[in-house]
Amino acid sequence: MPGGRYRPLTDADVQKIHHAALEALETIGLADAPPSGVEILTKAGAVQGDDGRIRFSPALVEDSLALACKSFTLHGRDPRHDLELGGARVHYGTAGAAVNMVDVDGRNYRHSTVQDLHDAARIVQQLDNVHFLQRPMVCRDIEDNREMDLNSIYACCAGTTKHIGMSFSEPDFALSGLELLHMIAGGEDAWRARPFMSNTNCFVVPPLKFATEACQVMENCIRGGMPVLLLSAGMAGATAPSTVAGAITQAVAECLAGVVYVNAVKPGHPAIFGTWPFGLDLRTGAMCVGSGEQALLSSGCAQMHQFYGIPGGAAGGACDSKLPDMQAGWEQMCSNVMTGLAGLNMVYEAAGMHASLLGFCHESLILSDDLIGQAMRCVRGIEVDDETLALDQMREVCLGGPGHYLGTGQTMARMERDHVYPSLGNRMSPKEWDEMGKPDLIANAIAKKEAILSQPSPVAFEPSVDQDIRARFNIHLPR
Template sequence: MENNSPRQRQRRRRPKADVAPAPRRAAPVTGRLRPLSQEDMARISEASFDILHDIGLSDASPEAVRAVVGRGGQETEDGRLLFPRSLVEEALAGLRRDFTLCARDPSQDIEMTRSRVHTGSGGASPMVVDLETGAYLPAMLADLYDAARLVDTLDNVQFFSRSMIAGDMETLRDLDINTAYAALAGTSKHVMTSCSQAEHVRDIAGMCFLLAGSAEAFRARPFLSLNINHAVPPLRFDPEACNVLLAGAELGLPVMVNTFGQMGASSPVTIAGCLAQTNAETLAGMVLAWIVNPEVTAIYGARPMVTDLRSGGMAGGSGEQAILTAAATQMAQFYNLPNSTIAGATDSKIADAQAGYEKALSVTMAVQAGANLVTQAAGTQAGLMATSFEAYVIDNDMLGAILGAASPIPVDAQTLAVDVIAQTVRGEGHFLGHPDTYARMKSDFVYPAHADRQAPDAWLANGAPTINSAARQAAQETLANHFPSHIPAEIDRDIRSRFDIKLPRERMRQA
């Protein structure tokens, strides 16, 4: 990529924004949305066990076959790998719960406890929406780094999952290593990335060990995890992704065990059938990771998607998608497994009203269902085909409102405020000046940074700004001025001496 393009030069000329950061709020504990009954979940689980035992998955790598057969599994004559119920149950009993996905900045750690919710970025967009023109452009490594830098400043985008594919990388090894580096350099939040080949996992792990100081230090505080799509629905493994999963588990990297079936295309058209197949595919990956490392940090990532049956395309902003996502989250909770899901995959091409309602619907339902990690919750457009910096900023406001609405309501003597009511009605007659009101202004309320709350006359007097114009300016100012420096210079030099890092140092500092 040309690192001095007009869009980059214009970003650097913007003045620094003078915005005080909001205090970080605790992740809410949710899980009140329950579209499936306990009996429903039990029946779906039984169907998944039957699928694994009787149908199995094809195209497993030789390494995966050896692992499963060595624990009582079977490979059929037509090449399908069967998982006995006893093995699945043993793995479910042994898999870790209630762990922490760490960040370089400990204040940004993610607690993977039951129904504690965190929202973040994600996707594999081949395109980026240009901040200046709105044009869809091929995504480059510098764009990925910019996305990480922007997310680093957004309070409600709580982790950075690789959001786009750097189209200027010539080889898969270059892509995997440089994607991890750009993300880790751009943010001190927890990073999630992908890997195409098992040997590249060792490279990424080596980079993480350098940053942490040692392999042991990284395993004690893992600040990077791998997104792995080990299955190709219906009921097939991706052999290379299987080996990536095995390598990640062996090396002690947290692994996101993700499955993407499309309802009516690569999974049954019914929600129940889609859930049964997707659950089976996801459990197969969880079992594989556990076999090679019983202490593995594995996250259940069932992500069934809805197909628009008129066109065959994804319908990520539909109501059906929202309820399907909530139900998939329930299945993870049925086994008490730390989990992740996708929500926010709007079909809109720009950050408009359609994007707003589609994202708000799907993300709200995922949050209320209690998904531990909601990826793709910010910044994506066009069914995950593009990443928008403007949308990141708008979505950060949206996520603050959604997470705030998910917080439980405390009811006690202090919050019932009977004494305060008595004092107020006998005194000033309103609560605006009461000490409790002032004290709770920041703790109990989420104030949007860019959504407009002015009175109409003040809004007109100030030029009738839109949330889009405010978000665009905020993104430009951040990208002109925010260049994280949490990687010490000597470690950065060591990384660059061992790996072919394509992101120039001069691109990583203010002009």
């Protein structure tokens, strides 16, 4: 579904941000590249100064943009869930590294587990409007980081056949992860033909520093045929300039450095331009991902992705509210709608994320399916043609007709096309609501969660594949 109708930046604004980002790369550069990165980037034409910083000429950046992959498919294990990235096509999904789960019954928080991650994957599989699953939480019940990374892959893939996203704690863990993915895919050739997982890679530590180990992870993933999300997550007012334009400019500069890096390793490798500047409440220093400023940050980034003509992603749909309440609703809808209208290819954090990325909620994930459905209707916009102008209907209804449009052939024919109907949202009259026992939104979400999780995962691995995986890796989820 294409967006792009909403443009918070003028064409002149976009040019100013672009040229400022180029100037930052040429005059400030990035520090802390790993030795392998220094070799890769300097061979491509970047220059390492006496201060150790890597600087990039505008010509090098432009040459790398020319090599960059302009559109590609993020595969699901099931081809029905393939996502075509490019232009202003919009997709919504989860993301993050929440360390807690929201317990809506007890109104409290607890540590997230591998079972919680698996359950989230199983829920996402059943939600039509949540298009991909980037790991939304960490498995705090697994202390060994290598086992946590591998079990995260297992938990997600055993729960959904949609595209998944994952990070790796250390470079060697990426190699083990690729081995696991080959087993799930049915061999390395099958994996390389349809890589159903992308690497979420925080290759920079804002402001303007490379993340040494993450860069090495990225190199391994590129060589292993895995798409990468080049993630720059500065916080406006702390690790990025406090102004919306400044935070976007720094994120663009950092991700342009990533474009040079990726295409120096492998020209044309699939990479998502992951400008993720976050809002900050300057009164307290707390993140404010549910703010209007956040919606503007991510929407402006969407315009920059389209300016460069390469697939991009940013944060949208997360909230600062601790529970799925009215605050969560307005915060989640604001940035989901605005980023979608701006044509953001990948709207990350779009479902289930609370407490400024510290808590994930299964019930909120389910409710977000309705919310994103309404956001997508806004993205689709208004169709104006002879049929939708409906002059023929007006004549038929008003000149000797029934005087209303209820039940007419045209109304019935277009009711599914023109309207989005919530699955849990309540549109009853107060009288009907009372007669039906006053159904509660959260209670209905809990009931839907329990119904989904009461059944075995429909996409679980074949027993022989599962047995081989468990013989090779220490899988923490019970059979």
